[in-house]
Amino acid sequence: MEELRKGLARIVSLIKREPIIDRVAVKKTLRELERELLKADVSPDLVLELTRKVEERVFKEDVPPGFSRRELLLRALYEELVNVLGGENKHELKVRKGGVLLLVGLQGSGKTTTAAKLALYYKKRGFKVGLICADNYRPGAYEQLSQLANSIGVEFYGLKGAPSVEVALNGVEALRAKGVELIIVDTAGRHKEEKDLLNEMKELVNSLKPDEVVLVLDATIGKRAGAQAEAFHKVAPLGSIILTKMDGSARGGGALAAVAKTGAKVIFIGVGEKLEELDPFDPPSFVSRLLGMGDLKSLVDRMRKAQLVAQPDALIRGRFTLLEFKQQLEGLSKMGPLRKILELLPGSYEITPELEKAGSENVKKWIAIMNSMTREELANPDTITRSRIIRIAKGSGTSTKDVKNLLTTYKRTQKLLRQLSRSRGGRLIPGI
């Protein structure tokens, strides 16, 4: 992954140094990007899709006020990369006291080491962890896991010579009796092909009924990881994936992209041989690190804020219905305190106590209320009668008082905006 990181950082600095960001410059940059991604074994169609999207965004989207096309390019790059690698969401394992995690994977994928890594990770988070070696096929598997368990200080169970299902079931009982809260089961990676692995996995899952099934996948195979992830995802749609050996090869990027494309959830990546080297996978922060930008993340945040403010096209023209109010609020709950947004609006924008009450708790409620309104009601709030209020309250699980509050706040905001717009001669934000 180091190669890819260096390459991407180079591209970012290229973008920053380029005198003008015109079609030619963008194309040049994107060619470089394509080259780097292909080197990382990202599948060509994904690469093409990515660069196409970025190019489109840079020239079609409106640049938020105060920002340059260059910054838009950087933002598009960041966001599209995040998309390719799985989106904004971070997935986590459902771990609870008394839970069982089952690890599966082809031979050589790094299951045993990863089992120990996971054990250490959760031990650090306060769980009493136990490891079970259900691998009676590979020579030394028992000893290896037992030693690892010892070195990190977690309980261990194994039974040589018995079939893996039996070992697993006995192990769970034995460990629970010792007070273990989280059990991680390492299985045998004795298959060369997914098909056989998945069949055995089904057996194990049926008898063991684990809380989570985790596929341990070797990132060095590059984009071929996609096929494995796909097969796994079909059989176990709720399963998760850990990509190992991301540090070792240049192909980690491709593996990640291919896996993310299947829709499977990547929860951790292995970045080294040491037991601490297991990172929870979170696409936005991963991409941030890849592109070498602490500063890019804050840039993206500022741009999003500015976009929110720039949204008031309707506001400016004097149209402010519940619909626009709702859009503002929806943008808000992703964004944070109303005050910060208002700060950005040029001119003296008084923060009325009502608007301030539109702080976090109410926003969610109000969005729920507006979700129970019809399009008509949102566009013409004056048509809302008492009986409609009752329907809206019922639909959103709120009280009629709440609905009425929302309506009065909306009306006040509307009046405020109208006054502002009038005092500025019909324009809310100068220069637009």
Next chain:
Amino acid sequence: MAKKLVLWPVYFDASRSREQGRRVPARLAVTPVSAEDLLKAARAAGYEAELDSEAKHPATWFESSGRVFVTADEPKTVVIRRVAEQLKKMKLAPSKASRILP
């Protein structure tokens, strides 16, 4: 033994169905009924009464109509009757405004 009873405005509201909480036959019921009206009526009927203005009745969980606590010896049904009759009297009486205009 005086007991504390709860009276909800819904009990007396003519515009509501029994399913929505009305307890009183339609001809004895009134509309609209507020918790404050109830309070006055209960007191006028001779009971000690207190108001709880933010309570919601389960059948109308989306509206906080409020309720009235009444202390009485009699069975609740009797109390409801008495208060209903009082309410009816109050609501049908000419309001203050009508004294100004003939």
